[in-house]
Amino acid sequence: xxxxxxxxWLVNGRTVGGMSLYDDANRLSRDEALRLFTRGSAWFSGxxxxxxxxxxxxxxxxAVLTDDYFGIPDEEIARVESVLTVLDGRxxxx
Numbered sequence: 001x002x003x004x005x006x007x008x009w010l011v012n013g014r015t016v017g018g019m020s021l022y023d024d025a026n027r028l029s030r031d032e033a034l035r036l037f038t039r040g041s042a043w044f045s046g047x048x049x050x051x052x053x054x055x056x057x058x059x060x061x062x063a064v065l066t067d068d069y070f071g072i073p074d075e076e077i078a079r080v081e082s083v084l085t086v087l088d089g090r091x092x093x094x
Contacts (some may be wrong), residue, residue, distance in 0.1 A: 005067075007033050008077035016078070030070055030077075060089040 005016060010033040013022030026034070042052025051059045064084040065074065085093035 002078075003094040005039055005078045007037060008074065010036075011077060012074040014075075034069065059087070061087050 007030075009015070010028045011030055013024075013027045014020050037077055039048065039052035042048040042050075050057070051061060054062060063082040063086070066081045067079075069077065069080060072080070082093060084091065
């Protein structure tokens with residue numbers, strides 16, 4: 001599962017094929033979309049005490065990305081990839 005495709009859809013309201021489904025009022029900001037995928041998912045699974053943000057006492061899960069999610073054009077979000085992924089303090093992809 002590629003979360004960047006879903007994040008792109010939440011931000012720009014377009015399908016993978018480029019069809020516009022939602023107007024501006026029904027789209028999320030990049031901050032809000034990312035927060036829902038991280039802190040929101042951890043809350044939903046009942047794990048918000050150990051994951052969902054980079055903080056003392058939380059799992060050391062993070063990824064180093066090919067692009068700056070907050071700086072690239074909306075249409076490039078779906079193409080973001082991880083060049084390094086760390087789960088529970090261990091490198092699992094890189």
